[in-house]
Amino acid sequence: MNNNIVKIEFPLPFHIPIEDGLKIITDYKDFATFKFECKEYKNESFKSRPEIEEFCTNIHMEFLSYTSSENATVEELMRQAVFNSIIYLNNFLDSFRLIADLNFIRNFSITDLPPIINIQVGEQELLYITTPTTIVNNPKPLNAESLKYIQNRISAWDRNRYFEVIDKFLSKAIHHLYTEEFLFAIIELQTSFESYIRMCHNLILIKDGESEEKIEKAKNYPFKNTIIDHIGKALDENLDFEDNPVINKWYEKLYSLRNKIVHSGQSYISGDMAYDAFDALDENINYINDLMVSKNYMELGGTVKIEELNRNTPEHVDSKEVEKRLRDRGFLE
Numbered sequence: 001m002n003n004n005i006v007k008i009e010f011p012l013p014f015h016i017p018i019e020d021g022l023k024i025i026t027d028y029k030d031f032a033t034f035k036f037e038c039k040e041y042k043n044e045s046f047k048s049r050p051e052i053e054e055f056c057t058n059i060h061m062e063f064l065s066y067t068s069s070e071n072a073t074v075e076e077l078m079r080q081a082v083f084n085s086i087i088y089l090n091n092f093l094d095s096f097r098l099i100a101d102l103n104f105i106r107n108f109s110i111t112d113l114p115p116i117i118n119i120q121v122g123e124q125e126l127l128y129i130t131t132p133t134t135i136v137n138n139p140k141p142l143n144a145e146s147l148k149y150i151q152n153r154i155s156a157w158d159r160n161r162y163f164e165v166i167d168k169f170l171s172k173a174i175h176h177l178y179t180e181e182f183l184f185a186i187i188e189l190q191t192s193f194e195s196y197i198r199m200c201h202n203l204i205l206i207k208d209g210e211s212e213e214k215i216e217k218a219k220n221y222p223f224k225n226t227i228i229d230h231i232g233k234a235l236d237e238n239l240d241f242e243d244n245p246v247i248n249k250w251y252e253k254l255y256s257l258r259n260k261i262v263h264s265g266q267s268y269i270s271g272d273m274a275y276d277a278f279d280a281l282d283e284n285i286n287y288i289n290d291l292m293v294s295k296n297y298m299e300l301g302g303t304v305k306i307e308e309l310n311r312n313t314p315e316h317v318d319s320k321e322v323e324k325r326l327r328d329r330g331f332l333e
Contacts, residue, residue, distance in 0.1 A: 004068060006081035007120040010059040010089060010108060011041060016096060018057070026088065034088045035062040061085050078119050078128050083180065086110060087268070109179035133178075162199035166192050173278070182274035183267060189281050190258040193250070194223060196285060200292060201226050204234045207297050235291040246287045253280035 018038045027033045036059050043054040063081040072080075090107045097105040115135050119128045129135065142150075157164035173188035198219065205215045221230065224241070232239035241251040254277040260266040292298040 004064060004077065005122065006063045006065075006077060006085075008061045008063070008081060008085055008117070010061060010085070010113070012057045012059060012108060013043075013112065014057070014104060014106070015040070015055055016057045016093075016102075016105060017100070024092070030066055032066055032084060033062075033064045034085065035064075036060055036089075059089060061089070074121055074124070074126065077121055078126070081119070082110070082128065082130070086180070107181070109181055111179045131178075160199075162195055162202065165195040166199065169195070177274055177278060180271065182269035182271060183261060185274050186254065186258050186261060186269055186277055189277055190254055193254070193281055193284070196288075197223070197227055197231065200288060200297075201231055203292070204231065204297050208234070231288075234297070235288075235295055237291055246284060250280045250284040253277045 016038065020039075021037070023035060023037045025033065025035045039058045039060060040055045041058045043056050063085050065077070065080055065084075068077055068080060086108060093105055093107055097103065110130050111134075113130045115129065115131050117128050117130060119126055153167070157167065169188045169192035173185045173192065176182070176185035176188065201218060201221075202215065205218055210218075218226070218230070227239050227247075228241070238244055239247050241247055241255075253273075257266075257269070257273065257277060261269075289298060293300055
């Protein structure tokens with residue numbers, strides 16, 4: 001047996017109609033080979049109702065990488081296998097949905113797996129932690145006072161649709177960072193930022209007493225022109241995409257990446273690229289907010305600090321805490 005072959009099971013929460021015994025193999029030259037077959041399993045969601053039987057599809061995936069270094073650790077092999085296998089599986093599901101015209105088929109994410117799974121690497125069967133932050137997180141129940149903030153946020157969305165678009169796309173992006181659906185996260189981060197820029201320009205025009213006609217017309221100004229020639233001029237700041245180091249970070253890490261996805265068909269986005277894009281967005285929003293406050297376009301304290309993401313990556317997880325929780329649950333001796 002090839003010691004670099006990694007075997008993983010992906011239990012889909014739905015059934016895809018494929019004949020039993022068929023094996024699907026895809027080989028990407030100089031990258032990896034994917035091989036899988038589908039097996040039925042019974043959905044236990046209805047175990048309290050034995051008269052209801054629903055069967056779903058379990059994907060038995062084999063992954064063989066051609067790019068792993070000879071010195072790659074088992075942990076690195078598993079991480080690469082899980083991440084790339086989910087990307088490949090979603091490509092298959094996207095195509096299956098279109099060809100078979102089955103709209104109920106949805107994509108699979110890392111959070112559809114249990115927090116701990118068994119993975120076979122060569123002849124070894126090992127435990128793999130899919131979402132370490134899920135294991136160590138223990139959020140406290142929200143009290144009535146905290147729930148008021150949630151309701152107030154919804155009320156703010158009703159009063160100002162810019163806030164709604166900014167918040168909802170940012171929230172979706174943060175969720176897709178967590179589920180490792182990085183391509184969607186990039187598009188959503190940039191959509192949130194573009195709406196934020198439009199809101200800032202709208203606020204500037206209102207504060208400057210511009211006419212309703214001009215305010216309405218400004219909504220159709222080109223995006224780059226809005227930032228450099230209008231917002232930059234009002235804030236007395238050079239916001240050129242190349243000259244300003246803060247703006248350039250957003251331009252390189254997020255805006256250009258989003259354009260490569262939309263205009264050039266780039267589909268592979270790594271976790272590092274996605275988190276760098278988030279950091280650039282965070283820095284730019286707070287930078288522009290500070291400028292808006294300094295020019296009295298926002299009230300003092302208008303800077304909105306985006307909370308540090310609880311990142312589902314090894315360097316952002318306390319491994320000792322994860323180990324403790326696993327021992328408490330009986331997974332480790």
